[in-house]
Amino acid sequence: MWTEELLIQAEGEVEALRTALARTEVAKTEQFIQSIVDLLADDLNTPGVIETLNQWVKRSDLGGHGGDLVALSEALDSLLGLKF
Numbered sequence: 245m246w247t248e249e250l251l252i253q254a255e256g257e258v259e260a261l262r263t264a265l266a267r268t269e270v271a272k273t274e275q276f277i278q279s280i281v282d283l284l285a286d287d288l289n290t291p292g293v294i295e296t297l298n299q300w301v302k303r304s305d306l307g308g309h310g311g312d313l314v315a316l317s318e319a320l321d322s323l324l325g326l327k328f
Contacts, residue, residue, distance in 0.1 A: 260301045261328070262328060264300070267304060269304075269309040270311035271308025272311050276316070283296060293324070
């Protein structure tokens with residue numbers, strides 16, 4: 245069910261993702277992208293995808309590195325329709 249509180253939470257999550265994608269170094273992305281594919285293949289497990297995105301953002305915020313931003317941006321666009 246939609247609530248104002250959930251909308252505010254979602255806006256914060258999108259902003260955190262934008263901030264992470266603007267970094268020069270981000271957490272590893274290869275397994276992260278595969279996790280998104282796997283979750284989508286699991287009956288379009290959208291809540292799982294959102295949780296996985298939020299976990300990746302946290303790892304990047306904590307100094308994770310070794311990620312491929314180009315591959316991630318392409319995956320977010322092609323798999324989720326998110327263009328940043």
